[in-house]
Amino acid sequence: MDNNKPIGIFDSGIGGTSIWSEIHQLLPDEKTIYLADSKNAPYGQKSKAEIIALSCKNTEFLLDMDCKLIVVACNTATTNAIQELRAKYKVPFIGIEPAIKPAATHSKTQTIGILATQGTLNSELFNKNVEKFHNTKIVEQVGHGFVQLIEKGEINSPEMTTLLKSYLTPMIEANIDYLVLGCSHYPYLIPQIKKILPAHIQIIDSGEAAARQTQNVLKKKVGLSNLKNREPLFYTNSDPKVLSEILGNQYEVIEKNF
Structure with missing residues (x-):
């Protein structure tokens, strides 16, 4: 070759x-x-x-x-x-794939969040990986609307901020200390996400x-x-x-x- x-x-x-x-x-x-x-x-x-x-x-x-x-x-x-x-x-x-392993391995609260698409969270491969970490609580959230807004160039729009707050607040309340970004679009949201998450929560992408x-x-x-x-x-x-x-x-x- x-x-x-x-x-x-x-x-x-x-x-x-x-x-x-x-x-x-x-x-x-x-x-x-x-x-x-x-x-x-x-x-x-x-x-x-x-x-x-x-x-x-x-x-x-x-x-x-x-x-x-x-x-x-x-x-x-x-x-x-x-x-x-x-x-x-x-x-x-x-x-x-969503980087579950490093998040679950290093989590001190034994609770991690995963932000991904419905297709990823429903997939057989994803769920097989989740089963390996049965001692870790995994808070899953579908990022409804994210990809459409990013594809339109509306990364910093008020609508995006509202969506992020609505998805991330329950994860913060669940005591996550790692947030796994399970979609390649989502790293473009990291600056916005950091404004919402407490400083101790680590963000991981692939x-x-x-x-x-x-x-x-x-x-x-x-x-x-x-x-x-x-x-x-x-x-x-x-x-x-x-x-x-x-x-x-x-x-x-x-x-x-x-």
Whole structure:
């Protein structure tokens, strides 16, 4: 396999750029192609069959772009479709899941909160992971409305603040000391979340772990790129403005129907 082929990354929208950013920071010499399926966001309210079909569509787009490895930068797609993707395609896949283990392991109150989509919280893979930590109380909350607001660029809107307060207040009252963000869109809410949570509550997301796993799999199975300073590519099937803005208007975003 050609080491210099790109890494493909897909998400239900712009949220997976939080994962892309960690990968790009750790592996700056790797060419990356990011695919935002914003037209079909959010995945969290779709059936398992729909999520698998969309994940296959996204994978085939990235394989057509000659990607050597694919990162499923979406918790809902990972927990519902990654087994099917690995069975169907030969390319290595990296998935992301809510980081329950570090939160449960380090919790002093033995109570942690998880903010995720309905699709993730309902998935078999997520619930198998939860069962491993039966000594920890896990307060689950679906982030209804978050993805839609983020996709519209309304991260700091009054509506977002109201939603966050309504979801986080019961978790604070339940005495959580860790909050796990179980959706790749949610790291963009961390500045807002920190204004609401007491200072002792730690926030955990999956971005850094996904980047390290990508690096490990490349080293073991594929090989690292030998080329330097290659510009990433970004594709979306929706209005490119919000994706461009969340990237700091540093990169061209290509609108493409897929």
